[in-house]
Amino acid sequence: xxxxxxxxxxxxxxxxxxxxxxxxxxxxxxxxxxxxxxxxxxxxxxxxxxxxxxxxxxxxxxxxxxxxxxxxxxxxxxxxxxxxxxxxxxxxxxxxxxxxxxxxxxxx
Amino acid sequence: xxxxxxxxxxxxxxxxxxxxxxxxxxxxxxxxxxxxxxxxxxxxxxxxxxxxxxxxxxxxxxxxxxxxxxxxxxxxxxxxxxxxxxxxxxxxxxxxxxxxxxxxxxxxxxxxxxxxxxxx
Numbered sequence: 001x002x003x004x005x006x007x008x009x010x011x012x013x014x015x016x017x018x019x020x021x022x023x024x025x026x027x028x029x030x031x032x033x034x035x036x037x038x039x040x041x042x043x044x045x046x047x048x049x050x051x052x053x054x055x056x057x058x059x060x061x062x063x064x065x066x067x068x069x070x071x072x073x074x075x076x077x078x079x080x081x082x083x084x085x086x087x088x089x090x091x092x093x094x095x096x097x098x099x100x101x102x103x104x105x106x107x108x
Numbered sequence: 109x110x111x112x113x114x115x116x117x118x119x120x121x122x123x124x125x126x127x128x129x130x131x132x133x134x135x136x137x138x139x140x141x142x143x144x145x146x147x148x149x150x151x152x153x154x155x156x157x158x159x160x161x162x163x164x165x166x167x168x169x170x171x172x173x174x175x176x177x178x179x180x181x182x183x184x185x186x187x188x189x190x191x192x193x194x195x196x197x198x199x200x201x202x203x204x205x206x207x208x209x210x211x212x213x214x215x216x217x218x219x220x221x222x223x224x225x226x227x228x
Contacts, residue, residue: 033211033213033214035214037153037218042220043220044112044203044217044218044219044220044221045153045203045205045218046218047214047215047216047217047218050208050211050214056216088152088153090153090214092211092212092213092214093213095167095213096155096167096169096170096213097155097213097214098155099152099153099154099155100152101151101152102152102153
């Protein structure tokens with residue numbers, strides 16, 4: 001199965017800053033089938049990006065995904081307090097679908 | 109609005125059984141496959157099992173194969189996960205999610221989850 005490694009593990013930034021989260025796969029992700037989810041404490045994960053770069057319904061354009069092959073990123077521009085959450089990447093191009101261990105983002 | 113609400117979690121002894129339920133609303137339930145994903149304390153998300161829209165085809169993670177059974181009742185807009193021979197490593201929050209129409213392994217809406225603790 002494909003192993004996804006996310007970095008950094010945790011980070012703390014200020015409102016208005018820009019952040020880039022990384023997700024590296026142990027082998028090529030088929031057809032760039034890479035998704036990103038946001039999960040706030042006690043809430044359901046929310047789909048942000050699919051197909052590496054397509055935003056899901058209702059997701060603001062501050063969130064953007066990019067990458068291909070084994071290296072993918074999620075960029076959040078102009079951080080807002082409500083962006084505090086854990087961000088998970090997932091590959092869905094091969095079975096079983098697998099997730100990274102998550103990146104915890106704190107907004108000071 | 110799509111809503112998925114899990115129930116049935118609790119504390120169970122090793123070797124015991126538990127049945128989780130997921131009540132779906134806000135969409136045509138029998139148009140979509142459904143899945144269970146779990147998250148152990150301090151760990152990342154782990155896919156558990158998926159079932160097709162009609163319940164005919166199912167798929168399981170190796171870690172639960174032979175012990176867990178996924179099923180659905182389209183008349184009740186409900187998804188289930190029957191868990192048996194439970195182990196300490198099955199302790200986790202269990203989320204149900206809807207399978208996206210474009211890809212079997214992409215999950216577009218999730219529930220908040222129900223906690224399962226396996227402990228003596």
